[in-house]
Amino acid sequence: MFSESDPQFESGEPYVIVDSIGSYFFAIFSKILLWDRRINNHAISEESKKILIRYMQENNLKSTKVRFNQYAPISEWKRLSQNQKIPGTLRYTVGTISLLAYTFLPDRVFAGIIGGDHYNPFTDTINVYSDVPVILIHEGGHAKDFAQRQYVTLYAAIYAIPVVGSLYHEARATDDAMNYFAEKNQEDQLKESYEILTPAYSTYVGGAIGDIILNPITTAAIIPGHIYGRYKKKSIPEQMARRKK
Amino acid sequence: MQYRWIWSFILFLGCYSPSLRIYRPYPDEVTFTKVDFFPKVIVLAPTEFPEALLDHDLRRKKILKNEYGNWESLVYKELSLHPKNYPKLLQGGKIQILEFELSSVDSCFSHKASVKLKAEYSIGNEALRYFEYEDQSKNYNSNCILGLSSLTLVPLLWFIPYLGFQGNSEDQLNQLGRNAISAFFLELEKNSGKSN
Numbered sequence: 001m002f003s004e005s006d007p008q009f010e011s012g013e014p015y016v017i018v019d020s021i022g023s024y025f026f027a028i029f030s031k032i033l034l035w036d037r038r039i040n041n042h043a044i045s046e047e048s049k050k051i052l053i054r055y056m057q058e059n060n061l062k063s064t065k066v067r068f069n070q071y072a073p074i075s076e077w078k079r080l081s082q083n084q085k086i087p088g089t090l091r092y093t094v095g096t097i098s099l100l101a102y103t104f105l106p107d108r109v110f111a112g113i114i115g116g117d118h119y120n121p122f123t124d125t126i127n128v129y130s131d132v133p134v135i136l137i138h139e140g141g142h143a144k145d146f147a148q149r150q151y152v153t154l155y156a157a158i159y160a161i162p163v164v165g166s167l168y169h170e171a172r173a174t175d176d177a178m179n180y181f182a183e184k185n186q187e188d189q190l191k192e193s194y195e196i197l198t199p200a201y202s203t204y205v206g207g208a209i210g211d212i213i214l215n216p217i218t219t220a221a222i223i224p225g226h227i228y229g230r231y232k233k234k235s236i237p238e239q240m241a242r243r244k245k
Numbered sequence: 246m247q248y249r250w251i252w253s254f255i256l257f258l259g260c261y262s263p264s265l266r267i268y269r270p271y272p273d274e275v276t277f278t279k280v281d282f283f284p285k286v287i288v289l290a291p292t293e294f295p296e297a298l299l300d301h302d303l304r305r306k307k308i309l310k311n312e313y314g315n316w317e318s319l320v321y322k323e324l325s326l327h328p329k330n331y332p333k334l335l336q337g338g339k340i341q342i343l344e345f346e347l348s349s350v351d352s353c354f355s356h357k358a359s360v361k362l363k364a365e366y367s368i369g370n371e372a373l374r375y376f377e378y379e380d381q382s383k384n385y386n387s388n389c390i391l392g393l394s395s396l397t398l399v400p401l402l403w404f405i406p407y408l409g410f411q412g413n414s415e416d417q418l419n420q421l422g423r424n425a426i427s428a429f430f431l432e433l434e435k436n437s438g439k440s441n
Contacts, residue, residue: 168406172410203305
């Protein structure tokens with residue numbers, strides 16, 4: 001499936017000007033929102049890459065492509081055409097829509113304002129731009145979640161359900177990341193999961209509430225997310241002790 | 246208003262299209278192309294494993310087949326991938342699965358997924374050993390609650406995240422099944438002379 005010319009894990013060539021504009025300009029809002037300067041910084045360390053690679057191997061995710069800070073539209077369109085898990089009719093309609101933004105408004109530049117770290121089920125590709133292991137594993141969690149579904153397109157369609165569509169998928173991925181680090185006994189990463197993934201999840205809840213009352217309160221909803229995440233972080237020793245029982 | 250019913254129905258379908266994917270997750274997984282046959286290792290199971298019972302609302306029962314194969318496939322795959330972990334077993338042995346139950350039962354406002362595994366095995370000329378594993382997960386991930394929440398919409402804001410973090414019936418079945426298999430293979434490794 002993958003070859004030397006098309007490896008499973010690929011990194012984009014670093015371009016200082018492009019990556020700097022992406023990190024210091026377009027990604028500012030997302031960094032403030034999640035209170036972490038590494039969000040969408042377009043400079044993923046080797047250590048972070050290894051964490052995701054190991055997760056992918058442990059979870060038997062042999063067909064999922066991972067792009068570390070890479071913009072590869074031609075390769076993505078090829079992957080779309082080759083992805084047999086999705087029926088052709090849907091690949092070339094819904095799948096096409098999913099790639100148009102990637103192609104013409106690349107996350108490589110605009111991550112934070114338009115797009116960012118994400119998993120595309122139509123091409124079975126993880127695209128990451130943040131040097132934050134918990135976010136990398138969260139995206140890996142999406143790939144793992146989709147890999148376990150019999151009807152991938154239907155499962156992807158659930159994301160589009162108004163108000164609550166995204167909440168289920170994001171909960172699965174966040175839950176998987178937290179459990180992964182807990183199982184590995186990595187308390188520092190588990191703390192970071194609560195600090196970053198919990199407020200990130202609350203943006204989806206905020207979006208859902210915003211959908212209901214037609215007001216953009218996503219930004220305000222992140223505050224309770226930060227509070228709850230830090231509150232849960234304090235109980236990590238208790239949680240780890242309960243696991244060992 | 247009508248589109249909400251359609252979307253809820255699609256959501257139901259998403260939950261009602263389960264598949265069983267039980268295998269042993271393993272660190273540093275490597276690519277493999279062929280599962281070997283081990284004539285000296287006999288694997289017996291009472292039924293075509295693993296079958297799982299889904300018993301949800303409206304008394305709709307469904308039997309699922311594991312997409313990763315039956316017990317023999319799972320054991321031979323494990324031996325093919327990690328032969329160094331089973332030096333004694335590869336010389337000869339017998340594994341008999343006495344009982345394997347995997348079920349997901351909805352009682353409208355509660356849900357219980359459970360797994361029970363009983364097996365006997367012998368490695369070489371050693372005495373017969375017995376293995377037993379049981380686990381269950383009780384929660385509120387039921388289709389009744391999902392349906393009622395969909396009707397009133399606002400409770401979905403609580404229930405969908407809850408469903409996501411708990412996992413639906415499919416997720417729970419697969420996770421319990423994998424835990425059972427992992428525990429069994431760990432036991433086999435321990436008694437097969439795996440070097441650390």
